[in-house]
Amino acid sequence: MSERIVIIGAGQAGAQAVASLRADGFTGDLVMIGDEPYAPYQRPPLSKTYLMGTLDRERLFLKPDAFYAEAKCEMMLNTAAQTIDRAKKVVALKDGITVPYDKLLIATGSRVREIKCPGADLPGVFYLRSIADVDKLRPAFETAKNVAIVGGGYIGLEVGAVARKRGLNVTVYEALDRVMQRAVSKPISDFYDKTHRDAGVNILLNTGVEAFEGTGKLQSIRAGAKSYPADIAVVGIGILPNDTLAKEAGLTVGDGIHVDPHCQTSDPNIWAAGDCTRHHGRDGNHIRLECVQNAIDQAKFAALAMMGRPAPYREVPWFWSDQYDLKLQIAGLAWPADSLVVRGDPASRKFAVFHLRDRAVAAVEAVNAAPEYIVGRKLIAEGTKIPPEKLADTAIPMKNITQ
Amino acid sequence: MPKIKYIEHDGKEHEAEVPNGWSVMEGAVKNLIPGIDADCGGACACATCHVYVDPAWADKVGEKSDMEETMLDFAQELQPTSRLSCQIKVSPELDGLVVKMPKSQH
Numbered sequence: 001m002s003e004r005i006v007i008i009g010a011g012q013a014g015a016q017a018v019a020s021l022r023a024d025g026f027t028g029d030l031v032m033i034g035d036e037p038y039a040p041y042q043r044p045p046l047s048k049t050y051l052m053g054t055l056d057r058e059r060l061f062l063k064p065d066a067f068y069a070e071a072k073c074e075m076m077l078n079t080a081a082q083t084i085d086r087a088k089k090v091v092a093l094k095d096g097i098t099v100p101y102d103k104l105l106i107a108t109g110s111r112v113r114e115i116k117c118p119g120a121d122l123p124g125v126f127y128l129r130s131i132a133d134v135d136k137l138r139p140a141f142e143t144a145k146n147v148a149i150v151g152g153g154y155i156g157l158e159v160g161a162v163a164r165k166r167g168l169n170v171t172v173y174e175a176l177d178r179v180m181q182r183a184v185s186k187p188i189s190d191f192y193d194k195t196h197r198d199a200g201v202n203i204l205l206n207t208g209v210e211a212f213e214g215t216g217k218l219q220s221i222r223a224g225a226k227s228y229p230a231d232i233a234v235v236g237i238g239i240l241p242n243d244t245l246a247k248e249a250g251l252t253v254g255d256g257i258h259v260d261p262h263c264q265t266s267d268p269n270i271w272a273a274g275d276c277t278r279h280h281g282r283d284g285n286h287i288r289l290e291c292v293q294n295a296i297d298q299a300k301f302a303a304l305a306m307m308g309r310p311a312p313y314r315e316v317p318w319f320w321s322d323q324y325d326l327k328l329q330i331a332g333l334a335w336p337a338d339s340l341v342v343r344g345d346p347a348s349r350k351f352a353v354f355h356l357r358d359r360a361v362a363a364v365e366a367v368n369a370a371p372e373y374i375v376g377r378k379l380i381a382e383g384t385k386i387p388p389e390k391l392a393d394t395a396i397p398m399k400n401i402t403q
Numbered sequence: 404m405p406k407i408k409y410i411e412h413d414g415k416e417h418e419a420e421v422p423n424g425w426s427v428m429e430g431a432v433k434n435l436i437p438g439i440d441a442d443c444g445g446a447c448a449c450a451t452c453h454v455y456v457d458p459a460w461a462d463k464v465g466e467k468s469d470m471e472e473t474m475l476d477f478a479q480e481l482q483p484t485s486r487l488s489c490q491i492k493v494s495p496e497l498d499g500l501v502v503k504m505p506k507s508q509h
Contacts, residue, residue, distance in 0.1 A: 042444040044443075044444060044446065045444065059425065059429060061433075062432075062444075063432070063433075063435075064432075064433045064434070064435065066435060067435055070435065292442070292443065292444070293442070296442055318449075320443065320446055322446065327446075327447065327470060368470065370470050370473035370474045370476075371473045371476065371477070374450070374473075374474065374476075374477040375477070378477075399476065
């Protein structure tokens with residue numbers, strides 16, 4: 001009997017796993033289980049071009065349907081895995097169907113963190129994670145005047161930028177003392193704060209939302225003991241790993257499914273990849289990464305391990321965000337103790353922040369600065385030591401920075 | 404729909420009809436043409452959709468943005484005809500476009 005690999009989750013990691021397993025020579029049965037009605041699609045454009053209406057749904061899909069047919073991957077969509085019976089090696093779906101496996105890949109992704117305050121379930125309060133979420137949000141955008149963005153992170157600010165482009169009044173409510181605090185350094189936060197304010201966005205820092213108010217639908221927001229008008233609110237206060245299924249199956253889980261450098265879980269027949277996992281990063285920290293890069297790369301390494309050719313996952317993480325005409329590209333993970341080197345002038349809307357640890361580049365954040373990003377990524381991977389004054393000197397092109 | 408010819412590094416040819424407004428990268432991905440990774444999905448963020456535009460089409464594919472130019476600077480096996488295929492928008496004028504893929508995207 002041929003071997004069967006089952007993938008739970010139809011997202012970026014799941015799609016990559018299908019491609020990699022077949023490319024790596026897997027000839028057995030392949031099944032993908034997904035809880036949305038769609039084959040794997042790209043989530044990053046959801047808060048950008050798809051929300052704006054400039055990208056059709058068809059263009060979101062990572063692969064054409066023919067890809068799964070050609071890869072002989074059975075697609076079980078619009079259903080959900082309920083339990084994993086590790087002793088019997090069977091996944092049970094919600095409608096009583098069981099799917100046996102020899103090897104299992106959990107790529108269940110993440111879900112939005114929900115806000116807990118009075119009125120949080122009022123019509124007009126939106127989240128943004130899926131096609132369905134944006135399909136609900138977009139018509140509301142057509143009629144809204146005042147948009148509340150709850151949480152000044154990537155998602156909130158990207159949606160805020162789209163809303164401003166459409167001429168809506170936008171207010172961002174951020175509980176912390178700067179925007180994107182969890183994701184970027186202070187110089188980047190300050191730059192984006194100013195950019196959004198210059199575009200007419202009202203940003204309220206240190207201001208947590210206390211309640212959504214309205215009769216039958218959202219009409220105002222209570223924050224900092226004041227009330228602000230709001231027709232719709234988009235809440236973007238982080239995501240949580242979808243690790244419950246793994247936890248209930250008895251796998252080692254703690255804010256993410258714990259995986260080893262080969263993306264293997266505590267069960268030798270089960271691997272996990274993407275947002276749902278927690279692993280020891282290349283810097284040694286036990287981390288959860290929420291990004292396309294990690295989904296793609298972990299899926300590749302999980303596929304190799306499932307094929308009996310394990311290699312340790314040590315890729316440099318990378319991220320990006322599009323807001324207005326600005327492309328933010330980040331590589332590596334910053335630590336609070338890193339020393340910062342700013343290269344270029346933020347006022348020119350083209351600059352980068354390097355994070356040095358033991359005199360080597362540990363992370364780079366580049367705004368409209370591709371050379372800094374690309375070279376920075378290489379420097380991080382190679383652990384090259386580099387004098388800070390050299391990095392700061394824009395007279396030296398990035399290409400020649402190590403010479 | 405404009406037809407685009409994609410030629411793999413080993414010379415294998417693929418022809419695909421790509422809707423106007425899509426990118427040359429999307430045309431390859433949606434038609435299962437190997438040789439273009441496009442990890443970032445077309446955000447000009449990863450430089451894994453590098454192609455060589457046939458010289459006959461150099462004038463028609465449009466100018467490179469600064470961002471694309473600098474991303475390309477660091478691609479492997481760069482040539483004067485190098486482009487990031489996610490940044491070339493398909494239009495009726497590009498009917499018959501020929502692009503070749505490099506040996507590797509990484």
